Amino acid sequence: MQAVTVVPGMAGSAVLDDVPEPAADAGPVLVEALAVGVCGTDAEIANGGYGWAPPGQERLILGHESLGRVLDPGPTGLAIGEHVVGIVRHPDPMPCPSCAVGEWDMCSNGLYTERGIKQAHGFMAERWRVEPEYLVRVDERLGTLGVLLEPATVVTKAWQHILSIGQRTFWDPQVVLIVGAGPIGLLAALIGVQLGREVHVLDRVTTGPKPGLVEQLGASYHVGTVAELGLQPDIVIECTGVVPLIVEAADAVAAGGIVCLTGIGSPDTTTAATAALLAKDAVLKNLVIFGSVNANRRHYFRAARVLARADRAWLEQLVTRRVRPADVEQALAGRPDDIKVVMEFAQP
Known part of the structure; x- marks a missing residue:
């Protein structure tokens, strides 16, 4: 069969390759790939x-x-033809306390594996195998849009943690600022709107599909800096990893507010100065600044509900390019108007 493979640590090594069929010991469930989302993590690898x-x-x-x-389906309760999504992170074999209770997204010893990232083959293959506990059923009516489930889990988890942290004191959050209008930012905005919050999205582009997508949600789209917005949000979800934007977010957020970091960028400011500014805001304003990555099984189920409640036409617009596996170089090369690039292996 064919699969997109890379040599980790070697730039330019991504190719569509002939590989063996997935080994039976990888899991009893054999799955035919329909689509795989392409994201910045894939490009970085x-x-x-x-x-x-x-x-x-x-x-x-x-x-x-x-x-x-x-x-x-093997000896499982699944049925032939069901649409499924594979869970990315698997627990470590030790296991740590978090992995032992099914919260492998919070693994404390770093011995987890991640499909397509860390010590486990990913899903850019014509067929793949998996154990049933690492599969989630997807509504077939979503078609190819079911591929949005995994990125939706990232922000589903982020929102769950935000709302849990908010219970530390009396808190009535109304205004949300999303920094970055990529797939993660737009899905974070979608959940904010579903929760009934006043949502603002900040990005740097003035053309293309992003402004319209934000407006269709009933949210507000902005360009410029955080400081120029004149907002005092209760919640900030920072999706870019750009250090000055993180500092601006901490400065702008209301006292007692929460800043969730989901992006990782390159440092472009003095480390000591950045740390001092963030510490000052966190202490004097009683802020919580935390990071969130990956998801566990319950976040997949909750993300499936988020997608089910979303407008199908809006979700369709998140997919800005569809490519074939042979076009791997094009898939990994970002374009200015890209939101979500999807590699299609077969028709749903």
Whole structure:
């Protein structure tokens, strides 16, 4: 079969390759790939930034945003033809306390594996196998849009943690600022609107689909700096990892507010000065600034409900490019108007 593979740590090594069929010991459920989302993590791995092949192997099958169709359910309760999404992170074998209770997204010893990222083959293959506990059913009526489930889990988890942290004191959050209008930012805005909050989205582009997508949600779109908005949000979800924007967000957020960081960027300011500014705001304003990454099984179920409640026509617009596996170089090369690029393996 064919799969998109890379040599982790080697830039330019991504190719559509002939690989063996997935081994039976990878899981009893055999899945036919329908689509795989392409994100910045895939591009960074393909550029040699990081990534780890399975033990004893040179190449890693890429892809962690999956959508597939069950070919062989094995001895499980699944049915042939059901649409499913594979869970990315698997617990460590030790296990740590978090992994032991199914919260492997909070793994404390770093021995987890992640499909398509860390020591486990991903989903950019014609077929893949998995254990049933790492599968989530997806409504077939979503079609290819089921591939949005994994990125939706990231912000579903972020929102869950925000609302849990908010219970530390009396808190009545109304205004939300999302920094960055990529897929994560737009899905974070979608959840904010579903929760009935006043949502503002800040990005740097003035053309393309992003402003319209934000407005269709009933949210407000802005360009410029956080300081120029004149807002005092109760919640900030920062999706860019740009250090000055993180500092501006902490400065702007209301006293007692929460800043959630979901993006990782390159440092472009003095570390000590940045730390001092963030510490000052966090202490004097009783802020919580925390990071969130990955998701566990319950976040997949909650994200599925988020997508089910969303307007299908709005979700369709998030997919700005559809490519075939042979076009892997084009898929990994970002374009200015890209939101979500989807690699299609088969028709739903």
